Amino acid sequence: MPSSADPPAPLRARHVLEFPGGYTRTTGPVIGRFLTEMRDGRLVGVRTAAGRTLVPPLEYDPDTGDAVTEEFVEVGPSGTVESWAWVSTPRKGHPLDRPFAWALIRLDGADTSLVHAVDAGDVRAMRPGLRVRPRWRAERTGHITDIESFVPEVTRIVSEVRTEYTVTPGLALRRFLEGIAEGVLIGCRCGTCHKVYVPYRSSCPECGVSITEEVVVPDTGTITTFAVNNLPDPRAPEVPFVSAYIQLDGTDIPMIALVGGIAAHEVRQGMRVRAVWVPEEERTMSMANIRWFAPTGEPDVEL
């Protein structure tokens, strides 16, 4: 009968065949046993005379037509996906309303495969040999859909690991950063070996003794070596960028810093550079006060 919601066009009518309340299908003993077990949350197969376990059980051996035995065996609950077809846009009537895979599933202990749905979430989760298990509905009636779908066995967990710290720079680095805030590079001299280190540090790495003598070092120096980096980094303005070992004048050890104000491929070992500081009002207690080191234009130093 035409629906009042769809006014029919001339000579085109909507028509439905539907037996109200649905068909009553009797199952016979074999299918009935399978579905009874399903209603109880179990999967079973039946043995053929030839010794195969059929899942789902039939009353007859499909190869010979002979009747099967009366021996039912529990199979699964896990099984292995043998093949699958991914549904990107489910239809009404499909087992799931989100993308899923139709699959042939060989339940453990079965010699034939069951057709059902696998709720894998993403097609990339489907792979040959995928192990799956049934997701049973809470309310079961004895129906193939008592299993809502199969789901992949757990193979991984995701663990959030987050540890939070309140850190401080250490006494020496704090002193150095105090200097940086004032636009000054503070190094130190070891009382034993007399080498000058920058940044300021508490002990001499060579002598292992405490260092107490501060030395203010100039912000000019020489590039001893460098890297041209082609992978982006949040601290660098663009790619490629140069990170260089810069030995400040009067010191005995290089610092690592960005080089800017020159094309990456024009940087040379031995090049003379000077720090480019951010404007005073933008300075903080961090190395970000030095935007980068740029060439001074002086002749290169021979290394």
Place this chain on the structure above:
Amino acid sequence: MSNPCAVIGVGQTRYTTKRRDVSLAGLVREAALRALQDAGLTWKDIDAVVIGKAPDLFEGVMMPEAYLADALGAAGKPMMRVHTAGSVGGSTALVGASLIQGGVHDRVLVVAFEKQSESNATWALSTHLPFSASLVVGAGGYFAPHIREYIRRSGAPEHIGHLVAVKDRRNALKNPYAHLRIPGIDREMVESTPMLWEPIRYLDTCPSSDGACAMVLAAQDRLTGSTPAWVLGAATRSEPIFRAGRDTVNPQGGKDCAADVYRQAGIVDPRREIDVAEVYVPFSWYEPMWLENLGFAAEGEGWKLTESGATALDGDIPWNASGGVLSSNPIGASGLIRFAEAALQVRGMAGEHQVDGARRALGHAYGGGAQFFAMWMVGSDKP
């Protein structure tokens, strides 16, 4: 004096980007069981267990010897966990050997591993505390400047690194455990890959791998299994990363460590007296640099040795017959793999990548800013 120590079992997992099929315990057990099987032993026969790995941040499991104790049959036994940055695999073997050499235990299981696919190696290596004075860059960014300085000092031509990149991956094809399998790899292929940190191209770098390696070490009166490899020398050296006047291209720590091992093993001319070397080369240019650092070539001449083909599998001093770190790199295990492969060589058990007649082999590992070194010499004859 120190007691002789033998390697009687070696076990490895097939190195790969992600081992999806095992738990952490499963991964280490796989290597450990293979080593035990090689030695013809079971868990009960082991007196002590030493594990090593890189920073726990990779897997997010802190001090994993606690969780892994029973997985490695260590319940009721002593267990240690070593952490010396990239050299850790090597240090782990040395700590295990030390227990034998010191007469404290008779049979020790050493295992090193990394399951770095659980996070991301690049991320884990670039975490750092705030308040740094120096710019911190990733591993390649750290080593590239030192490679540049090596090239400047030695005058080495640009393609040398690529020769190593090809050689080691060709060797890997003969190693069933190796991660990278690139049949047909050649110089052209390497040179066509993106430049990451000059002069390091993509194929000049090591992969990120999951894997584990294990060895069973034994005292001389507790040998089992087929053929032992004998530890002829063992040493570690560390130097400060920021020392005025530090030579980052040819670190003193590496030279001193090698000299100590050679002295113990009675080696005077490494190039001639060592049959095969498994050396930690994570970026291809480190082969010529380490050839000099370890005394196989004079200063400035390492690249010539590489170029001559001497370090190829059919050369007179094969380096990294296994494919090396360039082919497989579970970071915490890589050092131990070098030590284990050296042992396999002198036991005649390296299969398709066996160097014929190898009787003395060097295993080498380094870590940090090229500041931690661990090395051993193994041989077929008892010292």
Place this chain on the structure above:
Amino acid sequence: MRETAVVAFAQTRHSAVDEGRSEAELILPPLEEVRAATGLRRFGFTCSGSCDYLAGAPFSFVSALDALGAWPPISESHVEMDAAWALYEAWVRLQHGDVDSALVYGFGKSSLGDLREIMTLQLDPYYLAPLGLDQVSFAALQASATGAERAELDEIVRRSRADGRANPYALDLPDPSGQDAEVAPLRPYDIAPITDGAAAVVLAAGDLARELCERPAWITGIAHRIEPHYLGMRDLARSVSAADAARAAGAGKGDVDVAELHVQFSHEEPILREALGLGEGTRVNPSGGPLAANPVMATGLIRIGEAAARVMDGTANRVLGHATSGPCLQHNLVTVMEA
């Protein structure tokens, strides 16, 4: 076994808060102290213990190398464990016979993060860590299993804190009071305090030990043992591995005058007393123990150092130093030292 002794021990004045020192700055004074005490600048072997997760960054032990003056390059190693295990590794190295001295150090700043939660990361990553089972909670599970009397635990805390107040290196904590539980049956004062600190020890062998120290603390036994990890798979009321380690170290071969025990929770003391076979005559934790100062990663080394110090200063003849690692006393190290 080669004669080996503790010949020097130094520790920081431990603090409950971050005093602004980096780890390298923390370890420098104890290192300078033991170098001055022994007159040694170079050692045959060096080994340290520390933990990256405590420090909040990987490779955190690397910067500590700068405090050593490792030039020319030194033979050195590191364990990601309490430095008591670094001492064990150094002791093993000395057994080889070719070197005679070893420097051992450990450090940690528990003030930086939340120690209770950081220790969760050491647990089984599939079954325990994802529950968020924090350190106080799993300790409480063990406390519950032991069924120790509240009065006994109160006395342990009272005694430890009083001894800690008398110890210039430990924290000054008041007598325990209050009845609220932290995680029952543990009360807040049953738990070791958050502490930053470091310590160093020098080991020497044979004649060198006699040269460097008037009364060396000779190590007559040292051993460690570990148990299965999962809390439900071992008897939490006892410490089988501590008992095994004590047996292997020969603890029971004579009276123990002083025992320094790595007790981070008060109920651990009765468990360890029983496992280690300590009698009534043994003075436990005269330093105050970890309940008075707990610089994690150095605490175990300090137990050995404090016990050794009692021999070195002549107040004891036979002592025991104990260290532990892993949840609920899973892994235990016992050192027996004698005059």
